[in-house]
Amino acid sequence: MPRLGSKKSRNGCQHCKARRVKCDEQRPCTNCTRYGVDCSLLTLRTQSFLSSHDASNTPPSQASSQTSPDNSSGATVPLLPAPFSLYAGSAPDIDGWMQDLELMHHYTAHAYSTMPGMDQAKQTWGFVVPQEAFRYKFLMHCILAFSASHLAYIDLQSRPRHRLLASSHQSAAIADLNRVLPDVTPSNCHAVFAASSLITVNAFAESASNSATALVEIFQLLRGMNIILSGSEALIHGGPFGAILRQIPDQPKPLPPLLSSFIVELQSLVVDIGSSSPVAYTAAQQLIDSLNYGIDNSTHPAMRAVMYWPIKLNQEYIDALPNAPDEQVRKVMQQYLRILDLAGSEFWFLSRWREVAF
Numbered sequence: 001m002p003r004l005g006s007k008k009s010r011n012g013c014q015h016c017k018a019r020r021v022k023c024d025e026q027r028p029c030t031n032c033t034r035y036g037v038d039c040s041l042l043t044l045r046t047q048s049f050l051s052s053h054d055a056s057n058t059p060p061s062q063a064s065s066q067t068s069p070d071n072s073s074g075a076t077v078p079l080l081p082a083p084f085s086l087y088a089g090s091a092p093d094i095d096g097w098m099q100d101l102e103l104m105h106h107y108t109a110h111a112y113s114t115m116p117g118m119d120q121a122k123q124t125w126g127f128v129v130p131q132e133a134f135r136y137k138f139l140m141h142c143i144l145a146f147s148a149s150h151l152a153y154i155d156l157q158s159r160p161r162h163r164l165l166a167s168s169h170q171s172a173a174i175a176d177l178n179r180v181l182p183d184v185t186p187s188n189c190h191a192v193f194a195a196s197s198l199i200t201v202n203a204f205a206e207s208a209s210n211s212a213t214a215l216v217e218i219f220q221l222l223r224g225m226n227i228i229l230s231g232s233e234a235l236i237h238g239g240p241f242g243a244i245l246r247q248i249p250d251q252p253k254p255l256p257p258l259l260s261s262f263i264v265e266l267q268s269l270v271v272d273i274g275s276s277s278p279v280a281y282t283a284a285q286q287l288i289d290s291l292n293y294g295i296d297n298s299t300h301p302a303m304r305a306v307m308y309w310p311i312k313l314n315q316e317y318i319d320a321l322p323n324a325p326d327e328q329v330r331k332v333m334q335q336y337l338r339i340l341d342l343a344g345s346e347f348w349f350l351s352r353w354r355e356v357a358f
Helices: 014-019 030-035 040-056 060-065 097-109 119-133 137-154 159-183 189-205 212-230 233-237 257-273 278-297 301-312 315-320 327-344
Strands: none
Touching (some): 097 119, 097 159, 119 137, 119 189, 189 212, 212 233, 212 315, 257 278, 257 327, 278 315
16 A cells, blocks of 8 residues: 655655645745745755855954854855744744643543444543554554544634644554555554545544545545555454454434435436446445444444545546546445535534535
């Protein structure tokens, strides 16, 4: 399986380097613009200009006293950009441990309870998963990213800071998890499962990149993680996180009215598609199956269908999505987005995808 993430840039800004993400090296870079923070590339250019300007207006005697002893050319040594601080007006917290404590407190006090599942599953997310995270750094980064995303969602004033923290921890989690994926063992498969779940949730929660391309990337992420964990499914079910996967008790359940209407519309779409687009026909039928699976096996059927359908899809359909899909392919995806919108009314991390256009 290809590694998650992207290639490195050599001359990127300080924020991108700290987050271990690719910088496009524009001034300001796209990532800093997106998260509403000052880009160090602009700072460096300004400081370099000021240094050069000061040097040209400084008497020779003073200029010589400001140069490095080892600099034989006598040119002024430019100032290094100041370290980035997420707390404006305060000294930089080099280790960031105070921020991480804030995020962990919020996770164990509030954020974990927003995860799907029955009470036992929520308790597992809130207490058992953090204990396992002390053994695996990639899982700890996932928890902190989820907590930061939740804070960004509920606190508008601190949104830029927490979105940047969420992105930083998500990038670190993916980088660390990439080192583990080639060797998933009975010992670490539980942490890999929890991290995979949180990485996917965090990807959905990243509201700054709600686009068709981002959604296709999440589909590929879901499919890749499913392949990796398929060999450990029995171990995970019987392990400390088994409650997260446990199905609801087998009892008669009324069909949710809105989901029922979705199924009727999808069945009508299947008939309309017929043989005109085999790829769209199969995808529509798989979406119906995913809805029925969610209704039968989860207290949150829309959310379960949102996560399940991308895994069951044929790769042909996913490959067709970014390349100006035909009308039938678009119609199926529009039905999925309606289900995603319904799930987003129940789970904050699935919201804000309503405006995605295919």
